[in-house]
Amino acid sequence: MLRHYTTEYHRLSSPCLLPPLQMSYTIPALHKGKGVITLDTLQAVGLFIASRRSRGLSPHTIRWYQGILVRFEKRFPVLPDSPENIELFLSECQAGDERRHGYYRTLKCFYRFLHRRENLDNPVEKVEAPKRSRKLPHWLTHNDLYKLLSYPHPPEIRAALIFLIDTGARIGELHNLNANNIRETPWGCLAILNGKTGVRIVPMCHETRKALQSTLPFAYSQHRLRVKIAQAFKKAGVKGSAISLRHTFGTLWEGDELVLQQIMGHANLSTTKLYRHLRTHIIASQHHQYSPLQRVLYSTLEMSMV
Numbered sequence: 001m002l003r004h005y006t007t008e009y010h011r012l013s014s015p016c017l018l019p020p021l022q023m024s025y026t027i028p029a030l031h032k033g034k035g036v037i038t039l040d041t042l043q044a045v046g047l048f049i050a051s052r053r054s055r056g057l058s059p060h061t062i063r064w065y066q067g068i069l070v071r072f073e074k075r076f077p078v079l080p081d082s083p084e085n086i087e088l089f090l091s092e093c094q095a096g097d098e099r100r101h102g103y104y105r106t107l108k109c110f111y112r113f114l115h116r117r118e119n120l121d122n123p124v125e126k127v128e129a130p131k132r133s134r135k136l137p138h139w140l141t142h143n144d145l146y147k148l149l150s151y152p153h154p155p156e157i158r159a160a161l162i163f164l165i166d167t168g169a170r171i172g173e174l175h176n177l178n179a180n181n182i183r184e185t186p187w188g189c190l191a192i193l194n195g196k197t198g199v200r201i202v203p204m205c206h207e208t209r210k211a212l213q214s215t216l217p218f219a220y221s222q223h224r225l226r227v228k229i230a231q232a233f234k235k236a237g238v239k240g241s242a243i244s245l246r247h248t249f250g251t252l253w254e255g256d257e258l259v260l261q262q263i264m265g266h267a268n269l270s271t272t273k274l275y276r277h278l279r280t281h282i283i284a285s286q287h288h289q290y291s292p293l294q295r296v297l298y299s300t301l302e303m304s305m306v
Contacts, residue, residue: 039120040077040078041079041080042077045070045073052065064102065109065110069106079114080123081121082123083126086124086127090103090127097130100132104124137244139244139250142252144238144240145248148161148238150236151235151236153236157229157232159208160174160225161229163204163212164249165248167203167208167263168245168248169191170246170265171225171243172196173195173265174218176193176195177193181194182212182216187203189203189206197265197267198265202263226242229241249263250264250272252279253275260275
């Protein structure tokens, strides 16, 4: 039994997106126990990408999958079915722990799809996830934020910075924002964000609403807006980028974690809880209060005064 598919597939040597090639191909419906049937990796990747697009995944996510799977297809023109080949591909990634783990996650998703769709064996299930070192995201102090906002940025860039600092939004959610998404309610100003995890409502300050009034919608592409914000950091002499402001919001937040999860749009609370490790001022304060050494020193001082 043959099934015919037509899809766009991008030949990439990097995650950058090139003009798509319209490809038409025939792919066999595979079944266990009916002999060994080989499947071109190119065909399998095309089928997977078409499926991801049909699910409505973001262009950024699609480019991420393509950038990795094209390398995989060049390394293995015939779809490999052994864990050794998967491990070989992962070992050849020299871009660091995070990138290697990204390769693993992509292949895991890719082979799970093929297992469900074509009943293929999933060799990734027999491969252990690559080790990755824990890295703390970059965040800004209150002094950094003051320095960033004190610089005379153009009004639209200043408004973008204020919004990101006030809401912890993603750059894509900022780019999608328009005047109709800003609402005045009895509970204050609200913004309707539409981005990576769907639609959500977040509160914002009146100062933020005022700054956005004359700037929405932004006259830049998402990529250009990201570059403009990075340039604003550099001009102000502050290290960071748009994502740093999102990490800063999560780090400096001292309220309820469930509220923080809702504001930041995290699918899992475990992601929100990662910011616990970054709240240095809270950790330091409790350390000074509860450290065994502090108690011993305090007791020694009391005894010496008797």
